[in-house]
Amino acid sequence: MNDDFTPLSQACVNIEDRGFQFADGVYEVIACFGGTFIDLDEHLERLWRSGHAINLTPHLSMEELAELIHETYRRNPYRDAMLYVQFTRGVAPRSHLISKGMLPTLVITSRQLPSITDEKLHQGATAITLNDFRWQRCDIKSISLLASVMGKQEAARLHVDEAFWLDEDGHVLEGCSTNCFAVMDGELLTHPLGHRVLEGITRKMTIRLARKHGLSVCERPWKLDEQGLSEVFMTSTTNAAMPVCQIDGNMIGDGRPGNISLSVRQWLLNHFKELRS
Ligand SMILES: Cc1ncc(COP(=O)(O)O)c(C=O)c1O
Numbered sequence: 173m174n175d176d177f178t179p180l181s182q183a184c185v186n187i188e189d190r191g192f193q194f195a196d197g198v199y200e201v202i203a204c205f206g207g208t209f210i211d212l213d214e215h216l217e218r219l220w221r222s223g224h225a226i227n228l229t230p231h232l233s234m235e236e237l238a239e240l241i242h243e244t245y246r247r248n249p250y251r252d253a254m255l256y257v258q259f260t261r262g263v264a265p266r267s268h269l270i271s272k273g274m275l276p277t278l279v280i281t282s283r284q285l286p287s288i289t290d291e292k293l294h295q296g297a298t299a300i301t302l303n304d305f306r307w308q309r310c311d312i313k314s315i316s317l318l319a320s321v322m323g324k325q326e327a328a329r330l331h332v333d334e335a336f337w338l339d340e341d342g343h344v345l346e347g348c349s350t351n352c353f354a355v356m357d358g359e360l361l362t363h364p365l366g367h368r369v370l371e372g373i374t375r376k377m378t379i380r381l382a383r384k385h386g387l388s389v390c391e392r393p394w395k396l397d398e399q400g401l402s403e404v405f406m407t408s409t410t411n412a413a414m415p416v417c418q419i420d421g422n423m424i425g426d427g428r429p430g431n432i433s434l435s436v437r438q439w440l441l442n443h444f445k446e447l448r449s
Contacts, residue, residue, distance in 0.1 A: 214376070415429035
């Protein structure tokens with residue numbers, strides 16, 4: 173935290189931190205497999221982009237932050253790790269207006285990355301849909317996640333894994349903590365970038381790998397009831413690509429993980445392995 177490495181139980185923030193008072197901050201979640209960080213540069217660039225969008229400039233360079241992330245991992249070297257990095261605007265007497273010359277608060281943690289069991293992969297994930305009630309700048313990776321917390325909580329109440337946000341016309345935007353893809357007549361579809369979805373690092377890698385393997389990918393709005401939809405999968409740093417086999421109680425395709433979703437997952441895992449070697 174800031175300039176210190178502290179046991180988690182002893183790390184505390186000031187109650188006047190604007191992260192605590194206003195959720196005034198941005199964050200990243202980065203995977204590290206066997207000591208190799210996955211797309212660290214892309215995560216840092218997105219962190220800077222998110223910061224720039226809210227006029228929050230980190231007080232150190234990307235290189236300095238990368239070194240601190242590496243050091244946090246060296247001190248907490250899980251085989252498959254998840255590095256959480258958060259900047260808030262810093263500490264000031266509570267006022268909506270931002271004080272001049274604030275020093276951002278920086279927090280980095282390294283934890284075990286939760287793994288997906290073979291059994292879960294075999295079953296596939298389940299989801300619900302909800303009308304999007306988030307703010308209109310979902311492209312910013314903001315720590316203001318109350319809507320996502322509510323979406324996930326509703327999913328948990330209904331014993332499913334994820335909630336997908338729908339726009340006013342019923343198009344699938346993304347999940348609470350995932351991007352979402354459909355397979356339609358053999359082509360991959362995902363909602364185009366803009367203010368209503370986060371530009372997922374895994375989304376970007378998925379599109380690149382799919383095209384490399386000869387799959388057509390179209391970034392356009394899509395709906396769950398479109399003719400020809402055979403598979404759905406979600407992507408994120410913590411899931412790679414995960415097949416979704418049931419949404420709102422309706423089976424997708426034959427209700428089992430589809431071949432294209434499983435191939436995409438394998439391409440991503442192979443890509444991570446290549447980075448390691
Ligand atoms: C709303 C949302 N969309 C998509 C993603 C996936 O992004 P990434 O692949 O960079 O982990 C996340 C990750 O936290 C998210 O919160």
